[in-house]
Amino acid sequence: MLSSVVTNLLFYVFAILAVLFALAVVCSRRILRAAVYLMAVLGMSAGFYLLLGAEFLAGVQILVYVGGIVVLLVFAIMLTASTDMIEEKPSLFRKAAGLFAAGGFLAASIAVFYLSQFPAVRQSVTAPSATREIGLHILSYGPEGYVLPFEMISLLLLGVAIGGIVLARKRARKEGV
Amino acid sequence: MLEFIETPPGVFHWLVVSTILFSIGIYGVLTRRNAVGILMAVELLLNSGALNFVVFTKYVAPGAVDGQIMAIFIIAVAAAEVVAGMAIFVTLAKSRKTVDVTRMDMMKN
Numbered sequence: 001m002l003s004s005v006v007t008n009l010l011f012y013v014f015a016i017l018a019v020l021f022a023l024a025v026v027c028s029r030r031i032l033r034a035a036v037y038l039m040a041v042l043g044m045s046a047g048f049y050l051l052l053g054a055e056f057l058a059g060v061q062i063l064v065y066v067g068g069i070v071v072l073l074v075f076a077i078m079l080t081a082s083t084d085m086i087e088e089k090p091s092l093f094r095k096a097a098g099l100f101a102a103g104g105f106l107a108a109s110i111a112v113f114y115l116s117q118f119p120a121v122r123q124s125v126t127a128p129s130a131t132r133e134i135g136l137h138i139l140s141y142g143p144e145g146y147v148l149p150f151e152m153i154s155l156l157l158l159g160v161a162i163g164g165i166v167l168a169r170k171r172a173r174k175e176g177v
Numbered sequence: 178m179l180e181f182i183e184t185p186p187g188v189f190h191w192l193v194v195s196t197i198l199f200s201i202g203i204y205g206v207l208t209r210r211n212a213v214g215i216l217m218a219v220e221l222l223l224n225s226g227a228l229n230f231v232v233f234t235k236y237v238a239p240g241a242v243d244g245q246i247m248a249i250f251i252i253a254v255a256a257a258e259v260v261a262g263m264a265i266f267v268t269l270a271k272s273r274k275t276v277d278v279t280r281m282d283m284m285k286n
Contacts, residue, residue, distance in 0.1 A: 005183065026218055031211050057249065065220075080213060
C-alpha cells in the first residue's frame with residue numbers, strides 16, 4: 001500500500017519536473033544551459049521507464065542519451081562557437097505560430113484521449129524483469145524476432161559514422177564546402 | 178483531498194504527460210533559431226514518442242517487450258541523428274560562421 005502511494009507520488013513528481021525542465025530547454029536563451037536542462041528531462045524519462053517496469057530501457061536511456069547524446073550535443077555547441085551566443089528572442093510571429101501549433105496539438109490530443117475508451121487496455125500486471133526477453137527478441141529471426149531491424153540499425157549507425165567523418169573532417173583545400 | 182495519490186496513474190495520465198512533452202518539443206522546433214537548439218527540441222519529440230511505446234506495451238500487452246525494443250531502436254536512431262546533425266552543423270559553422278537557421282537561405286530562389 002505504502003509503496004504504491006510512493007510510486008504514484010513519484011509519477012507526479014517526475015511528470016512535473018520533466019515538464020518544467022522541458023520548458024526550460026525550449027525557452028532558455030543560453031544554449032549550453034538548455035543542454036543541461038535536456039539532460040535533466042532525459043533523466044526524468046529514465047525515471048518514467050523505471051516506473052513502467054522497463055529497467056533495461058532506463059539503463060539504456062541513461063547510458064546512451066545522457067552519457068552519449070547530450071555530451072555530443074555539448075560538443076556540437078562548443079564546436080559551432082555558440083557558447084557565448086545569447087539567442088535573440090523569437091519574433092512575435094514565430095512565437096505565436098509555435099504556440100498555436102503546440103497548443104493546438106496538445107488540446108486536440110488531450111480531447112481525443114479524454115473521449116476515447118481504450119478498449120484494448122487491461123489492468124496491467126507487473127512483468128518480471130524483461131531484459132532476457134528483450135535480448136532474445138532482438139536477436140531471434142522467428143516471426144517475433146527483430147534481427148532485421150537490428151541489422152538495419154547497425155548499418156545506419158555505420159553509415160552515419162562514416163558520413164559524420166566525411167562531413168566534418170578538416171579539408172585541405174581552402175575553398176571549403 | 179489526496180485521492181489521486183491512492184490510484185495508480187492510468188494510461189490517460191501517461192499519455193497526457195508524453196503529449197505535453199511532445200507539444201513543448203513542437204514549440205521548440207518552431208521557435209528556436211540556433212540549429213543545435215532545434216536538434217535538442219527534436220530529442221524531446223523522439224523521447225516522448227519512445228515513452229508512448231513503453232506505456233502502450235505495458236497497458237495493452239503486459240509481459241510483451243515489443244514496445245521496449247522499439248524504444249531501444251528509437252534511441253539508436255536518435256543517436257545517429259545527433260551524429261549526422263552535429264557533422265552538418267560543424268561544417269556549416271566553419272563555412273558560414275553561424276548556425277542561425279533564419280540566416281540559412283542559400284537555397285532560396
